[in-house]
Each structure stands twice: as structure tokens, then as C-alpha cells.
Amino acid sequence: xxxxxxxIRKTMAVIRPGLAEVxxxxxxxxxxxxxxxxxxxxxxxxxxxxxxxxNFYLVMNTINQACYSRQQKDCFVxxxxxxxxxxDIDGREWLMIDLDCxxxxxxxxxxxxxxxxxxxxxxxxxxxxxxGFSDPVIALSGNGAHLLYKISLANDEASAKIVKECxxxxxxxxxDKEVKIDTAVFNAARITKLYGxxxxxxxSTEERPHRMSRIVMVPAEIKVNDIALLLTLAKVLPxxxxxxxxxxxxxxxxxxxxxxxxRISQESSSAGARKLILEECPFNSEHKGKDAALFxxxxxxxxxxCLHSSCSNYTWQxxxxxxxxxxxxxKERLTPRPNSEKxxxxxxxxxxxxxxxxxxxxxxxRDSIVSIRTGIRDLDKRIIGLNKGDVSCLSGxxxxxxxxLLSQIAxxxxxxxxxxxxxxxELEESRVLNWLQLQAAGKQYTRTTQYExxxxxxxxxxxxxxxxxxxxxxxxxxxxxxxIHQVLGRVAECINQNKVDFIILxxxxxxDLSNITGDKYEKQSGFIKSIKxxxxxxxxxxxxxxxxxxxxxxxxxxxxxxxxxxxNVVDNxxxxxxxxxxxxxxxxxxxxxxxxxxxxxYSNVIEVCKNRDLGVQDLFVGxxxxxxxxxxxxxxxEARHYDWxxx
Numbered sequence: 001x002x003x004x005x006x007x008i009r010k011t012m013a014v015i016r017p018g019l020a021e022v023x024x025x026x027x028x029x030x031x032x033x034x035x036x037x038x039x040x041x042x043x044x045x046x047x048x049x050x051x052x053x054x055n056f057y058l059v060m061n062t063i064n065q066a067c068y069s070r071q072q073k074d075c076f077v078x079x080x081x082x083x084x085x086x087x088d089i090d091g092r093e094w095l096m097i098d099l100d101c102x103x104x105x106x107x108x109x110x111x112x113x114x115x116x117x118x119x120x121x122x123x124x125x126x127x128x129x130x131x132g133f134s135d136p137v138i139a140l141s142g143n144g145a146h147l148l149y150k151i152s153l154a155n156d157e158a159s160a161k162i163v164k165e166c167x168x169x170x171x172x173x174x175x176d177k178e179v180k181i182d183t184a185v186f187n188a189a190r191i192t193k194l195y196g197x198x199x200x201x202x203x204s205t206e207e208r209p210h211r212m213s214r215i216v217m218v219p220a221e222i223k224v225n226d227i228a229l230l231l232t233l234a235k236v237l238p239x240x241x242x243x244x245x246x247x248x249x250x251x252x253x254x255x256x257x258x259x260x261x262x263r264i265s266q267e268s269s270s271a272g273a274r275k276l277i278l279e280e281c282p283f284n285s286e287h288k289g290k291d292a293a294l295f296x297x298x299x300x301x302x303x304x305x306c307l308h309s310s311c312s313n314y315t316w317q318x319x320x321x322x323x324x325x326x327x328x329x330x331k332e333r334l335t336p337r338p339n340s341e342k343x344x345x346x347x348x349x350x351x352x353x354x355x356x357x358x359x360x361x362x363x364x365x366r367d368s369i370v371s372i373r374t375g376i377r378d379l380d381k382r383i384i385g386l387n388k389g390d391v392s393c394l395s396g397x398x399x400x401x402x403x404x405l406l407s408q409i410a411x412x413x414x415x416x417x418x419x420x421x422x423x424x425x426e427l428e429e430s431r432v433l434n435w436l437q438l439q440a441a442g443k444q445y446t447r448t449t450q451y452e453x454x455x456x457x458x459x460x461x462x463x464x465x466x467x468x469x470x471x472x473x474x475x476x477x478x479x480x481x482x483x484i485h486q487v488l489g490r491v492a493e494c495i496n497q498n499k500v501d502f503i504i505l506x507x508x509x510x511x512d513l514s515n516i517t518g519d520k521y522e523k524q525s526g527f528i529k530s531i532k533x534x535x536x537x538x539x540x541x542x543x544x545x546x547x548x549x550x551x552x553x554x555x556x557x558x559x560x561x562x563x564x565x566x567x568n569v570v571d572n573x574x575x576x577x578x579x580x581x582x583x584x585x586x587x588x589x590x591x592x593x594x595x596x597x598x599x600x601x602y603s604n605v606i607e608v609c610k611n612r613d614l615g616v617q618d619l620f621v622g623x624x625x626x627x628x629x630x631x632x633x634x635x636x637x638e639a640r641h642y643d644w645x646x647x
Contacts, residue, residue: 001049001050002048002049002050002051002052002054002056002197002198002200003045003049003056003194003196003197003198004196004197004212004214005042005196006196007195007196007212007214007215008038008041008042008045008194008195008196008197009038009042009196010195010196010215010218011058011194011195011196011215012038012041013038014137014215014218014222015058015060015094015137015148015192015195016058016059016060018036018062018063019034019035019036019063019065019067019068020034020035020036020041020058020059020063021033021034021035021058021059021063021067021083021084022035022041022045022056022057022058022076022194023056023057023058023059023083023191024048024054024055024056024057024076025054025055025057026051026053026054026055027053029054029078030078030079030080031048031076031077031078031079031080032072032076032077032080032083033072033073033074033075033076033077034063034067034068034070034072034073034074035074036068036074037074040074044074044075044076047076048076052200053200054200055193055197055199055200055201056193056194056197057191057192057193057194058191058192058193058194058195059084059189059190059191060093060094060096060148060190060191060192061089061090061091061092061093061094061155061188061189061190062089062090062091062092062093063084063088063089063090064088064089064090067084067088070082084189085189086155086187086188086189088189089155089188089189090155091152091153091154091155092151092152092153092154092155092159092163092188093150093151093152094148094149094150094151094192095148095149095151095163095166095225095230096146096147096148096149096185096190096192097121097124097136097146097147097148097149097167097170097181098141098144098145098146098181098182098185098192099117099120099121099124099144099145099146099147099179099180099181099182100117100141100143100144100179100180100182101113101114101116101117101143101144101178101179101180102177102178102179102180106201106202107201107202107208108142108143108199108201108202108204108208108209108210108211109143109144109208110207110208113143113178114140114143114144114211116178116179117143117144117145117179118140118145120145120174120179121138121145121146121147123174123307124147124170124174124181125138125147127173127174127307128147128149128233129444130309130312130444130639131229131232131233131312131637131639132229132232132637132638132639133149133225133229134149134150134219134222134223134224134225135217135219135223136148136149136150136219137150137215137217137218137219137222138215138216138217139193139195139213139214139215139216140211140213140214140216141192141193141195141199141213142193142198142199142210142211142212142213143199143201143211146192146193148192149225150222150223150224150225151224151225151227151230152224152227153227153230155188159188160186160187160188162227162230162231162234163186163230164183164186165234165237166230166233166234167181167182167183167185167186168183168237169233169234169235169236169237170233171183172236172237172273172275172293172295172303172305173236173293173305173307175268175275176268176290177268193213194213195213195214195215196212196213196214197212197213198210198211198212198213199211199212199213226636226637228635228636228637229637232635232637232638236303236305237297237301237303238295238297238301238302238303238316239301240299240300240301253294253296253302256320256324257276260323260324262278262282262323263278263279263280264276264277264278264279265277265278265279266290273295273296273297273298274295274296275293275294275295276293276294276295276296277290277292277293278292278293278294280292281306281308281311282314282319282322282323283306283310283311283314283318283322284306284308284310284311284646286646287306287308287311291306291307291308292304292305292306292307292311293305294316294319302316303315303316304316304318304319308646309639309641309645310641310642310643310645310646312639312641313640313641369387369388369613370387370388370501370539371384371385371386371387371388372385372386372387372388372413372416372418372501372502372541373385373412373416374386374409374412375408375409375411375412375415375640376409376606376621376623376632376634377634378621378622378634379606379608379619379621382608382611382614382616382619383572383608383611383613383614383616384613384614386502386541386543386572387541387571387613388501388535388539388540388541389535389536389539389540389541390535390541390542390570390571390572390612390613391528391531391532391535391541391542391543391544391569391570391571391572392541392542392543392544392570392571392572392573392574393543393544393545393546393560393566393567393570393572393573393574394406394543394544394545394546394574394575394576395545395546395547395548395555395559395560395573395574395575395576396548396555396575396576396577396578397548397555397578398547399578400576400577400578400604401576401578401604401625401632402506402507402545402576403424403427403435403506403545404435404439404625404630404632405576405604405606405632406422406504406506406543406545407422407432407435407436407439408439408631408632409504409543410422410436410473410502410504411436411439411440411642413501413502414468414469414472414473414642415642415643418472418501418502419471419472419473419474419498419499419500419501419502420472420473420474420500420501420502420503420504421473421474421475421476421491421494421495421500421502421503421504422473422474422475422476422504422506423476423487423491423503423504423505423506423510424475424476424478424504424506424510425478425482425506425507425509425510425511426506426507426510428478429475429476429477429478432475433466433475435630436465436469436473437457437461437462437465437466438455438457438629438630439629439630439631440465440468440469440642440644441457441461441465441629442629442631442639442640442641443626443628443629443631443639444639445457445458445461446628446629453627455627455628455629464644464645465642465644467644468642468643468644469644471498474494474498474500476490476491481512482510482511482512483512483514483515484511484512484513484515484516484527484530485515487505487511488530488531488534491503492534492538495538495540500540501539501540501541502540502541502543503535503540503541503542503543504542504543504545505531505542505543505544505545506545507544507545507546507547508524508527508544508545508546508547508566509547511527513526513527524566525566528544528566528569528570529569531544532569532570544570546560546566547560548560553586553589553590554583554586554587554589554590555575555577556575556609557573557575557609557610560573560575567609567610570610571610571611571612571613572608572610572611572612573608573609573610574606574607574608574609575606575607575609576604576605576606576607577604577605577606577607578603578604579599579600579602579603579604579605579622583605584600587599598622599620599622601622602622602623602624603623603624603625604622604623604624604625604632605620605621605622605623606620606621606623607619607620607621608620608621624636624638
């Protein structure tokens, strides 16, 4: 018997519960049948139950119902005139990842080869899981492994391109000399094994036996994977670099690797690209074996990927900048050293003139400015980062996400190798840490509770996060008082002792300004000027949270509470907006934005009202809020990883 009825019922229920085409292929033989009832299918299969040398296949995707009227309706027809073509598919339901060991054509795999395919499938599964994909249907084809991910795409050229590029990306990442990912299975009318039938390739021998194909795992809920996940995966395929002072013709990767001492352990070719396996990851020497690789495409594009979560965001550009910091222009270059690595500045020469003539003024290179990235992609792209020595003001109405955004930026500061201080006058240090732990853990490590939208982090994960944050993040003890001079004095001590680079003061209203002379506005004016001097003298960036005054219109810079000196003196002014009905209504009135405007798809928006360094203003950056982790995401399915995971 070359099929199992129960397994076929399971396959049809999971993969193709509606109209299905089953195809039978053997040497010099083809049969096809269209079925809507699995029992009718099984009844028709029985005439082939003892036939040797044939294999049974199933069209994966949604078939146009009109095909059911073909001559092979509810029966198998030998050598049919027509079978399902790409144009007969109404929509794409499955992304199939087919993994097989390299072997001579027309033979079954050995047990060892099958195990290698299964192990490789596990690596692919874990990688996609860590990058936001929901669990697939897992099957064994009899000779290899299949991962079937539920998708929902139209049957058009754009969808074909996405699926093809996803398979090419996975091939680049995981295929090696032994196990390959089939990149040819991207067409809409693709057939897969009819699970529950025997795979009969070649002669069945003890070394290379025929095996029953079967579905081995079906998720409790088969969730559709959003197209954004597919697009993110497809982006693994590198694109040619933009023109820099090094042209593509001048740059030779092999010469560069030799000159920089980057060692290659293995090289292979796959899907029109060279794959160079590195002896170790440039960003973590513990990542060895086949974990890190460079890819060189036929069009000259170069890519880099490390399969470890902590290094997943690094690109070829990051690799090159690690060994060659001046490879790209200033806006693309990572920022200079943090305070912890810098020598103390030389004392100011008191003999300097009070005024300079043009020829006496020393040019200041943009390279000398230390810009700390926020992790907000489109914000960093436009303003480079938050400059040390500058002050930023952050505002927004209640529950707009100000504190959440700042705690996430604090984590990004630590991730970049800098140190930060948080003053949160309204929250105890334990609550500040709880929030940081949630954001550092991310959705994949949080756990649900009995309370709706309330998530926790397991204790063992907290320990790893806390160890990572130690000696890099300092939370002010509110019981030490909130008088402004006392707070700044203790912050200055922390800067000197711990080489801190980034200060968060949340918020202006929590500060006691009583010891500053003058009325309410004079106190605030004196305060912001002292903060400006403090940032410059200590070479730190300071972010100050200031609540807005009550306003009935769309929140503007002028609505931020306090004296006008506040927004005049600071170097950056940001407003965090929560995208709700009020935001949509008021922004429409203010800017004339219509229903469906692209910013309305986000959960929060950061507005750049002022940026003194580059003159950026009226910039709106959209973010997605992830409830489980309290993170703000650049993309819906962004999976940010921090270095605590390496422990």
C-alpha cells in the first residue's frame, strides 16, 4: 500500500480543504484529478495503491473553481490535456521551504541525509521564529523536510517576486554543500508532496529506502504571516551600494578581506551569489562555524548576515565600518567614542581672545561631533542622532508615549556602548526598571498574565538583562530629593565617576526650582540655561521632558509649558503624538491631511519641531507600538535584539 488514508485526510484538511488537484507522476506516466471531497479522492487513489515507481503530488495554492469542470473532475485521467497552470491560481496561500540533501538524481535519501535536512529545517524554523514568523506546518517529504508558512497574497508578478526573493534569501543564509533550499518552488501553481503517500524515487534499498511522507506538526492555530514579514526577509538580499568616494570598480572584496585580516573558512556558490563563511563573526568572536557569512551577488552587491539574534541587525556596511571607519560619509558613519573611552579634555587656555578674526577661527569637522543614535530609523536618518553637548526637549499630551520612548532610547544608548542616567521624578526606580526589562526582553520573551494587556518577564531573563544594564544605566534615587541643584550635582558626580554620556530628566514639573531666584518663568528660564551649560561642560546629551499647556488644537511647539526660553535655548524639540481620533481630526484641520493619510496607520508619531544641527523641522516619523513589550517599532514586525541575549 503506497498511501495511508488517515494521513491523506489530514493533509487535505490542513493544506487544501477546498478544490484540489492531485497529480500522479512516474516514468513516462502522468495522471491528474480534481477533487473537492477527500473520500472521493481516496476512493480513486486505490487503483494506484500497489503501483511502483510513481509519486503523488498536490497543488498547494487556491485553484480557480472553474477548473473543477475539466475532464478529470472527481477522477484521475491519464495524460491529461490540461492541468493547473499559474494563471489558474486565484491566490497564494502557502510559502513552501523545501530542504533536501544534495544527492544523485532519481534516488531516495539515506537516513543520514534525511537527518541533515531535518536539522537544517530546524535552523530555518528558529531563524524565522525569531524574526516574527508564526509557526508553520512541518512535513517530511520522504526524502527531505518541508516548512509551509501560511500567507495571503494575490497571484501577480509582485507576489511572485516576493516569494522568489524570500527563497533566495533563505538559500543565501542556509544552503551549504550538503543541504539545499529549493529556490525554484516560487511559482503559483507549485505542487508539493501529497503527504500520506510513499516517496518512490529509484529502487527502495536498505541504504536508500522509500518512506511515507507525512505532516509531523500542525500549529494549534495556523496564523497568516503578514506581507511585511516577507518583505523584511526579502531585504536580506543585498543591493549594490550607492556611489561613495570608493567606486564599485575600485573596491575589491577579496583584497579588502586580506588587508583587514578577515578570515574565510569556507566558500560556496548558490543562487547566483558567492557565499563566504567567516571563521568568526566580526561583532562577536564566539559566533563561529557557519553562523556568519558574506554574500557577493552577481550585480556586485555585498551582504552580511549573522544568524545569532544579537548580531541580526548588522549589515555589510557595519562590517566595513568596523574595519574602515571612514568608508562612508559622515551621515552614514557610526559616532565616535563615548566618554568611557575618551581622555579628559585639556583645560581652556585663558589666554584666548574675546573675539576671533576669520583666519583665526579653527574649522570644526563634522567628524568631531559625537551623535548618539536613537534606534528610531527614520529619525536617525534625518538628524544623524542626538549630539553630545546638546539639549533636547520632548513633549506630548498625557499617555502619548513620552516615557516609553525615552526608556527605549536609553536601551539603545546602552546597546551602542554609551552610558546613561535616568531621573524619573514621578516613578520609583523599581517601576522604571520593570519597564526597561519589558522593552529589553521583547515580545518573544514576555509572558501573559491573568490581566488583559499586562505582561511580565521571567526572572531568569530579568537577571540577564540586569547584568547587561549594570555599569551602563543609572536610575536616580528620588528619595535623595528633587531640588534642581542637588539633582544636577549628583548627576555630575555620576558622570565623573562612571563616564556617563546621556541624561534623561523626566520631567520639568517634577523638579524643585524654588532655589532659583525670580518668578515662575524666570525660574524656568534660569533652569533651562543651567541645563544647557551643564550639557556642554560635561559633554553629555540631555533630554528634558516638558508637559504642554492645555490646548484645544493640534499640539504645537508654542504649547509646551514654561517660558519661551525653553524651546529657544534647547537644540532639539520633539513632540510625541498618539494616533487616535483627536490626532486624525486635528491634524486634518491643521495640515489638510485626508482620510487614509499614511501616518494614520501608525500608533504613534514623533514630530521634529526643531533641530539646530541640520535645520530639520516639520518632520513626522511614524512608529508601531507593541503591547507585549511596550516597544516602539520601525516596522510592524521588527524584532530588535540587545546584547543581553548573548549571555
